[in-house]
Amino acid sequence: MSKFKIVPLGGLGKVTQNMFLYIYENEILIVDCGIGFPDEYMPGVDTLIPDTRYLHEQLKEGKKLVGIAITHGHEDHMGALPYILPELEEIPPIWASSLTVGFIQKKLQDQKLKIAIDTFEDHQKVSFGQYFKVMSLAVTHSVPDTKHLVIDTPEGVIYHGSDFKLDEHPLDGVKTDLEMMETLGKQGILLAMIDCLRSEQLEHTPSETTVGPELEKLMRHTKGKFIVTLMSSHIHRIQQIVNAAEKMGRKVVFIGRSVEQNVQITSNLKKLHLPKDLMIDKRDINKHKDNKLCVVIAGSQGQEGSSLIRAVFGEHRQVQILPDDKVVFSANVIPGNEIAYYRAINELAGNGVNVIYPDVNPLLHQSGHASAAEQRTVAKLLHPKYLMPIGGEDRHRAKFREYVAQSLGYTKDKVITPKIGEILGFTNGEVRIVDSIDIRPRTVDGLGIGDVGPIVLSDRRSMGQSGMIVLIIPRRKGQLDLKKIEVISKGFVFMKEAEEVIRFIETETAGIIKSLGKNKTDQDIREALEHKLGRKLYKVIRREPMIIPVILDI
Ligand SMILES: [Zn+2]
The missing domain is CATH 3.40.50.10710 (Metallo-hydrolase/oxidoreductase)
Incomplete structure (x- = not known):
């Protein structure tokens, strides 16, 4: 069993929702806590936040959260704090650069949360619990005051190199700290994680x-x-x-x-x-x-x-x-x-x-991320035993392997590219994938966390693509009147031109209800219509509108 593990809860494969757990024996350090941006398959969802079930399991088993360190003030690195912090029984020390603290505090205020956050000075080692010492160094990026973190553990030094570029002429004069990288490289780094988002580009990102x-x-x-x-x-x-x-x-x-x-x-x-x-x-x-x-x-x-x-x-x-x-x-x-x-x-x-x-x-925009050439410069200076591309999708990780790792002579086993949910274990200076956990996206859509599950999303998808049909089935004195079924559609077919389809729906609805026999509940009717009518409609018109049966007592 590895005493030291790194658990990426986001920031791999998919670019956003950056959150990494560093676990040494009974202590946990979190690096970054970002939101994700939903794709077109999640209509109506505003935000995705990291799945923290594993973190909470570990805390329940007696592990202690010793700190949270944030690399920079972008939403995909710190935007989930207002959601994640209130779920914790005890707020650990939180640590970020001064501008990042300013951005985080604004977000916390919006949620009426009062939580202290410490700022740090570069090159200063700060202890979290007994096992972790964290130091920051300056890098250039598209938001000022961005940092890379150097995390000392009893197993070795981990370099947490999230978003950066090597801007030779930054507006505020604060350049990426290559000197410190070189010093660190000489002292020895076990694993360096490096932002790989722009690894498809070979030329230096312009200033x-x-x-x-x-x-x-x-x-x-x-x-x-x-x-x-x-x-x-x-x-x-x-x-x-x-x-x-x-x-x-x-x-x-x-x-x-x-x-x-x-x-x-x-x-x-x-x-x-x-x-x-x-x-x-x-x-x-x-x-x-x-x-x-x-x-x-x-x-x-x-x-x-x-x-x-x-x-x-x-x-x-x-x-x-x-x-x-x-x-x-x-x-x-x-x-x-x-x-x-x-x-x-x-x-x-x-x-x-x-x-x-x-x-x-x-020329109206320049990226805040390093190209493969810059990633290579950093990897060369840091000279770690293992490399791990982060912050990119699979295609970016593949190019990182080719343009950065291979060109510096790293063999395949020295480049770690875990899939979502895979856990890195460290033993005697070796890094391996040791375990895998289930990670699901958690959604926030304005009402609260996690209230939009797969069923709601599939409802929204079918409504968006094929519209909606409401079936009104009148009931007089306990008797369903199957001759007076009314069909109302929205975004499905234009009513006037679709007499035929509407007649078909009315007939099929009556048929399905009859087939249920005598001892049927309202629930039976609703379920049968949702499933059977949906299938029949798909056969005829190749569309799956959302079906809402309403039994109306009159
Ligand atoms: Zn960023």
Whole structure:
């Protein structure tokens, strides 16, 4: 039995929901606690959170949670804390960099949670329980104050290298700490986990500071308002927009809850510099000429209800988009969001607005992740015994193996790529997959955690794809009136043109009820109709609408 295990609860195979348990004997340390983003097969689900059943089992068996360390302020690394923390009997010490603490505290406040979080200094070793010592080092990424963690355990040193890039010219001057990586590599690392999301790209990811001049150029040639949307945590991008606006003599207005909040948090922490007279309140937007305005607005993925979408469809109180304005998407579409993202762009283009996005101008966005070349540099400096690509899908892990691990001479058995649920065990300096647990996505859809199971999701899918049929079966004085069955459909077939299908449903409904005989309950009727009628309809029309039988006493 291995005394030391690492249990990834997310962050593998699928990119999001990063959460790793480090378990040594009876102590557990958590690294990251992020949310996931649902795919198109989960209609109506807002958020996915990590499956923590295994963690709770371990705690019930007497293990102790000694700490939680967070690498950076992105949702997929810290966004699940407001859901996971209230489930714990005892809150352990929580640890993050100062900006990350600011972002987390805002999320906790929204949920009315008061929990203390410690900040740390780089290169300072902090003990968690008896077995873990954690140290952070600076890396560049698309949110400031991002860290990699070095975790000392009695079994050896683990390097937790989540999201990063090697930006030679970062806006805040804080470069990835290659010097410390080299020192660590010389001291000896047992396992290094490395962000592999961009391992398909061989060329060095360009610096974030290449985006600013491009935005400035576009701003210079804008007749009306310059409206730009971006990921709201991308503080260095916001800083470059502010700098360009100052140069061009445009006032800056921030619109959208997430952008406004993040700007406030980061400027309070002096991580964002806002010249005093440059900012205006969104309610004063009409007091300024359009060609003197730069609007930074939330909603870069075209999210329903976001400020950008309300402005695009003419429903925003403060922002009207006019033909002389220029709308710039300074963000790539995240896979899964294509429909909403391009719907917004199409609407603007259709209205004759000049809209510019990375498909037509790739310089409007640079990734916050390292390419294979940069991953290789880091792996070489760290020089660990084992490598483990994290934060990517299977195709990214495959390319990591090829471009990074193999090219540095790592053999297959020295590159660990566990499947979701597989547990790493460490014994005498060797790492193996020692066990496997069942991991299921947990959903949050605005009402609460875990209230949307597979059945609800399959209901939503069938409604979305094939519509819904309500069967109203009248009952007079205890007798079902099978001649007066009424069929109401929504999103299924257009009623007037579907007389035939409706007649078919009425006849089949009556037939199915008759076949149940005399001693049937209402429940029997409902179940029989849901199953049998569904199957018959599928045979005839190749669609499976949701069927809702209603027995109506009149
Ligand atoms: Zn990130």
